[in-house]
Amino acid sequence: MLFYSFFKTLVGQPVTVELKNDLAITGVLVSVDQFLNIKLDNIKVVDEERYPHMLAVKNCFIRGSVVRYVQLPAPSVDTALLQDAARRERQQPAAGGRK
Amino acid sequence: MDDHAPLEGAGIEEPLDLVRLSLDERIYVKLRGDRELRGKLHAYDGHLNMVLGDVEETITVVDVNEETAEEVIRIVKRNCEMLFVRGDGVILVSPPSRA
Numbered sequence: 001m002l003f004y005s006f007f008k009t010l011v012g013q014p015v016t017v018e019l020k021n022d023l024a025i026t027g028v029l030v031s032v033d034q035f036l037n038i039k040l041d042n043i044k045v046v047d048e049e050r051y052p053h054m055l056a057v058k059n060c061f062i063r064g065s066v067v068r069y070v071q072l073p074a075p076s077v078d079t080a081l082l083q084d085a086a087r088r089e090r091q092q093p094a095a096g097g098r099k
Numbered sequence: 100m101d102d103h104a105p106l107e108g109a110g111i112e113e114p115l116d117l118v119r120l121s122l123d124e125r126i127y128v129k130l131r132g133d134r135e136l137r138g139k140l141h142a143y144d145g146h147l148n149m150v151l152g153d154v155e156e157t158i159t160v161v162d163v164n165e166e167t168a169e170e171v172i173r174i175v176k177r178n179c180e181m182l183f184v185r186g187d188g189v190i191l192v193s194p195p196s197r198a
C-alpha cells in the first residue's frame with residue numbers, strides 16, 4: 001500500500017519505466033493501481049534505434065509484474081516522508097500481513 | 100497501538116526488521132540478471148519493493164567471443180538520482196561492502 005500511495009503522489013510527473021526485457025519507456029505518469037500497474041502518456045522509448053517497434057504508440061498500460069525499475073524525478077520525492085511512512089508501515093503491518 | 104512497537108535498535112524479531120534499521124543508510128542490493136545496486140534506502144515494503152536515492156547500478160555482462168569462445172566479462176555502471184526497484188527482482192539486501 002505504501003508504494004501505491006507513493007506513486008499516486010507522482011501522477012503528472014515524468015518517469016522512466018525500465019522493464020525486465022530491458023526496454024525503457026519515458027512518459028508522464030497517468031495512473032497507478034494496487035498491483036503497481038502503470039499508465040503512461042506521451043511515451044518515448046529510450047533507445048529507439050534498438051527498439052523501433054513502438055514509435056507510433058502514444059500511451060500505454062504497463063503490467064506491474066514486468067517492471068524492473070522506475071526512475072523518478074528526485075525533486076518530487078519527499079524522502080523524509082517516505083522514510084517515516086516505511087517505519088510506520090512496519091509497526092502496523094497492512095491488512096493481510098501475518099501475526 | 101504500541102504494545103510492543105519495536106524501537107530503533109530494539110525489537111529485531113524478523114528478518115525485515117534488519118532492513119528497517121537500514122532506512123536512511125546506504126545499502127547494497129543484489130538483483131536477478133547479474134545486477135547490483137548501491138544507494139540510500141528511503142522506503143521498502145514486505146515485497147522488498149524499494150525506493151533508493153543516489154543509486155549506482157552495476158551490471159555484469161559476459162560477452163562470448165564467437166571465434167575463440169573466450170568469455171569477456173564487461174562491467175557496466177549507471178547512476179540514477181531516485182529509483183524505485185520492484186521487489187520480485189531482489190536477491191539480497193545488505194550494508195555496502197567497504198571494498
